[in-house]
Amino acid sequence: xxxxxxxxxxxxxxxxxxxxxxxxxxxxxxxxxxxxxxxxxxxxxxxxxxxxxxxxxxxxxxxxxxxxxxxxxxxxxxxxxxxxxxxxxxxxxxxxxxxxxxxxxxxxxxxxxxxxxxxxxxxxxxxxxxxxxxxxxxxxxxxxxxxxxxxxxxxxxxxxxxxxxxxxxxxx
Numbered sequence: 001x002x003x004x005x006x007x008x009x010x011x012x013x014x015x016x017x018x019x020x021x022x023x024x025x026x027x028x029x030x031x032x033x034x035x036x037x038x039x040x041x042x043x044x045x046x047x048x049x050x051x052x053x054x055x056x057x058x059x060x061x062x063x064x065x066x067x068x069x070x071x072x073x074x075x076x077x078x079x080x081x082x083x084x085x086x087x088x089x090x091x092x093x094x095x096x097x098x099x100x101x102x103x104x105x106x107x108x109x110x111x112x113x114x115x116x117x118x119x120x121x122x123x124x125x126x127x128x129x130x131x132x133x134x135x136x137x138x139x140x141x142x143x144x145x146x147x148x149x150x151x152x153x154x155x156x157x158x159x160x161x162x163x164x165x166x167x168x169x170x171x172x
Contacts, residue, residue, distance in 0.1 A: 061149050061151075063130075063145050063148045064153075064156075065156055065157075065158045066129050066155040066158065068163050068164065068169075071096075071129055072167070072169055074126075074127060075097070075098060078098070079126055079127075080121075080126055080128075080129060081100075081117060081118065081121035081126050081128045082096055082098060082099040082100065082129050082131065083100050083101075083114070083131070084096065084099045084100065084102065084161075085102055085103060085104045085132055085139045085140050086131075086132055086139065086161070087103050087105065088101060088103060090133065091103075094161070094171040095161070095171060095172055096161065096164055096171065096172075097170055097172045100114075102114055102143070104139040107143055115147075115150070118152050118154070127153075127155060128154045129155045129157055130143055130144045131164070132156075132161070133160050133162060134159065134160045134161070134162035134163075135160065135162070137160055140156045140157065140160065
């Protein structure tokens, strides 16, 4: 039974776990040449620097985030490699179709096989995406960051499987 005094502590813990999901993630930076409603003369940054700085792609040592809509489009076209890092029991309750189970707990044991799959997908131009349960679950970020540090371009689904289900997208 949850007591009313416990609710603020639970909310703080949830906020802390959500913040942890950003560890190791590359944040998208706004494009300085995009239209933001400011004219060049009203924006001191653009006025002082008329030539926008070139955008630097994410380093191969960090994972990026993938929006739900982007993953759904790629999944429907079959042009993506998707890994589910949730425990097998959780996966048995539902998963993204065509995703491959690679629980975080089995990272080391499955690394040789999975790394070969990732290299083949990358060579074929397919993005590699990891997902976990929801925003509070850090497992996808942890696994993706480990692989990014090994030089693999990888992403994490924003919102995890919870976002997929909330979007009423197909599951298996």
